[in-house]
Amino acid sequence: MKRSTRLALLAATLPLAACSSLGGGEYGIGDYNLVRVHRVEVGDGGMTVVAPRPWNERRRSILFDDVREVEDWTLNGPILDGISFVSGMKSGHYLIRQRKTADQQVPKFRSDMTAPEIAAMLESLYRVRGGAVDFRTLSLQPRPFLGAGNGFQLDYEHLDSDELWRKGRAVGAVINGRLYLILLDAARSHYYNATLPDFEAIVASAQLR
Secondary structure (H helix, E strand, C coil), X not given: CCHHHHHHHXXXXXXXXXXXXXXXXXXXXXXXXXECCCCEEECCCCEXXXXXXXXXXXXXXXXXXXXXXXXXXXXXXXXXXXXXXEEEEXXXXXXXXXXXXXCCCCCCCCCCCCHHHHHHHHHHHHHHCCCEEXXXXXXXXXCCECCXXXXXXXXXXXXXXXXXXXXXXXXXXXXXCEEEEEEEEEECCCHHXXXXXXXXXXXXXXXXX
């Protein structure tokens, strides 16, 4: 691994080490809030989840760029791992804020989107906003979510410009015309497998408010 990549990974872990060591404090340091082990609202409050251990909410989204229905958590730093929540995005809205004149566009969400179309939308998000130079869909299969039988599970991996391979899993469904989604994205080496059990527990705990 190149020296620049190692330094980036080290820098990503420093804020979270401080945040996790605060103990009784309610808030983390800098851009992070501590998420305790109890049911909490995520995004704009349309969905609630329970984490199996404390995580850290990032106040400013890295990938989704401050969309109201989106919330990001991380355990060891956003370069190493992260979970994102989309809590009921309406049809006609975008996952990111973008200029209409931009050469590359992430498609807007539509309530009639199929699972493959949502997967393609997420791929474009990683390529346009995340800077992925290679994106590979590993599998796309049905999976019930939030009591909806039309849910799906997308497994993927991508190589970014920092030369680090990352792996992800997204579980979602369109319910009453709105998109609900929980997405795990982490460094493929160690961090994905280390955080996958937490992700699965969080998905299993998810409820509509």
